[in-house]
Amino acid sequence: MMGTTVSTNLGLIKPDSDESIKANMPTFAGWAAQNTINMDKIDALFRATTATYTLNWTADTTSPTLGAGGFTEGKFVRLWPRMVIGFYRINIGGAGATAGSGTYRFNLPVAPATEMTLTDDAVPIGRALFTDSSAVVSSSVFLASYRPSTGNMFFRAPSGAAFSDTLPVALGQNDTLSGYFIYPTAAP
Amino acid sequence: MAVTFTPNIGLAKPTESELAENWVNGPKLDEDNNLIIIDKMDVNLVSYTPTLISSGTQPNNGVGVEQGEYFEVQGFIFGLVTIPFLDPGVAAGTGGGGYGIKLPTLLDTSFHTVGTALTDVPGAASVIGEAYMRDSSSVNFSGPAAMDVVAVAGVHYGRLITETYTGKTSRFWEPGLPAIVATDDQITANFFYKKA
Numbered sequence: 001m002m003g004t005t006v007s008t009n010l011g012l013i014k015p016d017s018d019e020s021i022k023a024n025m026p027t028f029a030g031w032a033a034q035n036t037i038n039m040d041k042i043d044a045l046f047r048a049t050t051a052t053y054t055l056n057w058t059a060d061t062t063s064p065t066l067g068a069g070g071f072t073e074g075k076f077v078r079l080w081p082r083m084v085i086g087f088y089r090i091n092i093g094g095a096g097a098t099a100g101s102g103t104y105r106f107n108l109p110v111a112p113a114t115e116m117t118l119t120d121d122a123v124p125i126g127r128a129l130f131t132d133s134s135a136v137v138s139s140s141v142f143l144a145s146y147r148p149s150t151g152n153m154f155f156r157a158p159s160g161a162a163f164s165d166t167l168p169v170a171l172g173q174n175d176t177l178s179g180y181f182i183y184p185t186a187a188p
Numbered sequence: 189m190a191v192t193f194t195p196n197i198g199l200a201k202p203t204e205s206e207l208a209e210n211w212v213n214g215p216k217l218d219e220d221n222n223l224i225i226i227d228k229m230d231v232n233l234v235s236y237t238p239t240l241i242s243s244g245t246q247p248n249n250g251v252g253v254e255q256g257e258y259f260e261v262q263g264f265i266f267g268l269v270t271i272p273f274l275d276p277g278v279a280a281g282t283g284g285g286g287y288g289i290k291l292p293t294l295l296d297t298s299f300h301t302v303g304t305a306l307t308d309v310p311g312a313a314s315v316i317g318e319a320y321m322r323d324s325s326s327v328n329f330s331g332p333a334a335m336d337v338v339a340v341a342g343v344h345y346g347r348l349i350t351e352t353y354t355g356k357t358s359r360f361w362e363p364g365l366p367a368i369v370a371t372d373d374q375i376t377a378n379f380f381y382k383k384a
Contacts, residue, residue: 032203043194048262050382075299079264089311127315129311178314179334
């Protein structure tokens with residue numbers, strides 16, 4: 001008997017001693033073709049292409065509206081390639097900004113692994129800093145969390161309250177949020 | 189011979205004729221593939237000195253030994269630092285804005301937003317990590333912080349942005365705030381970012 005087997009995790013082709021010396025034929029791939037498949041699979045594990053994504057800022061009741069100069073920015077990379085690392089920044093902006101109402105939600109660029117849905121509350125995935133442009137004391141550090149029930153990211157202030165139009169303070173013009181997340185995703 | 193290579197880490201993909209011709213002896217073929225894979229997987233920790241700075245008279249952590257270590261994966265830096273303060277010689281230094289903790293490499297400024305001074309208002313710069321600040325004499329002034337990044341004289345430094353606490357009058361960890369650093373105080377932090 002001769003032939004090939006495949007490795008457990010990546011499905012890399014492992015030819016036996018007879019198979020390894022076969023040439024490419026119409027009916028089966030020889031080692032050159034098999035090696036190409038293997039190398040492409042291994043190589044794909046090391047891709048680290050960065051990308052931007054549209055960061056949507058919504059809320060449980062009414063979504064906020066960006067004012068003059070306001071923006072949302074999302075960037076991320078996939079490593080190994082199931083680990084997702086992202087960096088984001090938002091600024092509510094000036095004139096015309098409205099805070100909306102309810103707990104704020106933000107989308108993630110890639111769906112987290114299904115194992116992260118086993119909780120009915122939230123999974124911490126990063127940190128963010130909230131800057132109240134009009135007050136130092138209410139500027140703070142938030143815990144970024146993934147909520148499986150909504151599939152979104154939200155934030156908790158040190159008090160435990162979720163970041164909303166009124167917590168930790170009433171959102172004002174030019175308030176900002178900057179942070180990161182890191183989590184595993186399902187499909188490579 | 190014109191062997192093709194994979195796009196990310198340059199693994200060789202010889203054709204049948206290239207394989208027959210020179211698989212064992214040619215450059216960038218079987219052995220090189222293995223070495224490349226091993227090199228990419230076997231990532232080493234690198235030590236560096238996470239120098240602490242301020243915008244005025246420089247702080248001094250006394251005989252405490254600051255330590256930093258990092259590793260690189262596909263152009264991303266993952267690191268951690270410890271800065272203990274230990275007498276004799278501990279001094280808070282002076283200056284407005286936050287303390288800066290030297291990062292091991294420059295960041296990719298086309299991917300991250302890097303502030304321009306230790307006094308920058310937080311919020312505009314990228315957040316790249318987190319920290320724990322231990323005040324050995326006060327629970328109130330101990331706690332977590334977020335790390336953003338600013339440039340000072342062409343070097344990139346992490347700043348620690350504090351969470352809300354009673355009586356908070358500064359957005360940063362800075363000389364004198366939230367408390368004057370003293371012996372047995374300690375900063376520990378971790379970070380990750382895309383390097384330049």
